[in-house]
Amino acid sequence: MSQSNVSSRTRLLAMPEVFSVGELAMVSGLSRLEASQYLLRWKTADLVVPLGGKSGIFLNQVKVPDARSNGALWERALMKAMPSAIIGGWEVLADSGLSTQVTHQRYVLISNSDACYDVDGAEVHRRSIYWLNRLVREGAVSNPDPGVLLPRLRPGAALADLALYSGRKIDPDDIDMDMVDPAEADLFRRLSKSESVEEVVPKRGPAAAARPAPTATPLPSAPSPLPARRRRTP
Known part of the structure; x- marks a missing residue:
C-alpha cells in the first residue's frame, strides 16, 4: 500500500x-x-x-x-522530553497533607544540563546537578514506579527546595505544621541548613508575624577568583 x-x-x-x-x-x-x-x-x-x-x-x-x-501518560511524555525531571513543590506538599494550597500547574525540577521546554500544564524549574545529586544522596527522592511515573521529592525535600529556590517567603498559613513528620523535618533541616522548619515557616500569630522569618542558607557555590594584587611601586 x-x-x-x-x-x-x-x-x-x-x-x-x-x-x-x-x-x-x-x-x-x-x-x-x-x-x-x-x-x-x-x-x-x-x-x-x-x-x-x-x-x-x-x-x-x-x-x-x-x-x-x-496524568500517568503525561508523566511518561515529560520523562521522554526531559529525562532528569522530578516532581516537587506544592504538589508534593499537598499530596502529603502538609498543604491545602491548590496547584493548577505541575511543579517540575530538571537538571540545568537537560534541554528545557515550555510544557503545557507545568512549571519547569532548572536546578544544578550538585543540588539534584545531593537530593539523591540524602534519600530525598522517591521513585515508586521507575519508567512509568516521574520520581518525586519527599515532603521535607520539597519544602527545602521551595525555601532555597522559590524566591519568596513561605506563608505559615500554607503549611500544616502539625502534619510535619519528624523524619521529614530532619530531612528539611539537613537540606536547608536551618535548625528547624519553624525558621523558614514561622508560627502563626501576631508575635510571629511581626518577627521576620530568617532566610534559608543558600547552597555553597564555587569561590570567585581573587583579584590580582597590585605591585607596590618603590
Missing part, C-alpha cells in the same frame, strides 16, 4: 502511546517534515496531544482516548 493511502488511524495504531516526531518519521517511512505536517493535522483533529513547546513529543489519543487528562 502506498504511504499516501495509509489512514491516520492505521499510522497511529502502529505508534506507541507516547512518541516523538522522529519516531513517527522512522516507523512510517516519512521525512521529518512530512511527519510534522501529519502531526499538525492530527492535532487539529484531536488524534494526538502535544506535550507542549518545542519538545516534539506527542500523546497518542487513538491508543489512549483520555490522553489529554491521563
Whole structure:
C-alpha cells in the first residue's frame, strides 16, 4: 500500500502511546517534515496531544482516548522530553497533607544540563546537578514506579527546595505544621541548613508575624577568583 493511502488511524495504531516526531518519521517511512505536517493535522483533529513547546513529543489519543487528562501518560511524555525531571513543590506538599494550597500547574525540577521546554500544564524549574545529586544522596527522592511515573521529592525535600529556590517567603498559613513528620523535618533541616522548619515557616500569630522569618542558607557555590594584587611601586 502506498504511504499516501495509509489512514491516520492505521499510522497511529502502529505508534506507541507516547512518541516523538522522529519516531513517527522512522516507523512510517516519512521525512521529518512530512511527519510534522501529519502531526499538525492530527492535532487539529484531536488524534494526538502535544506535550507542549518545542519538545516534539506527542500523546497518542487513538491508543489512549483520555490522553489529554491521563496524568500517568503525561508523566511518561515529560520523562521522554526531559529525562532528569522530578516532581516537587506544592504538589508534593499537598499530596502529603502538609498543604491545602491548590496547584493548577505541575511543579517540575530538571537538571540545568537537560534541554528545557515550555510544557503545557507545568512549571519547569532548572536546578544544578550538585543540588539534584545531593537530593539523591540524602534519600530525598522517591521513585515508586521507575519508567512509568516521574520520581518525586519527599515532603521535607520539597519544602527545602521551595525555601532555597522559590524566591519568596513561605506563608505559615500554607503549611500544616502539625502534619510535619519528624523524619521529614530532619530531612528539611539537613537540606536547608536551618535548625528547624519553624525558621523558614514561622508560627502563626501576631508575635510571629511581626518577627521576620530568617532566610534559608543558600547552597555553597564555587569561590570567585581573587583579584590580582597590585605591585607596590618603590
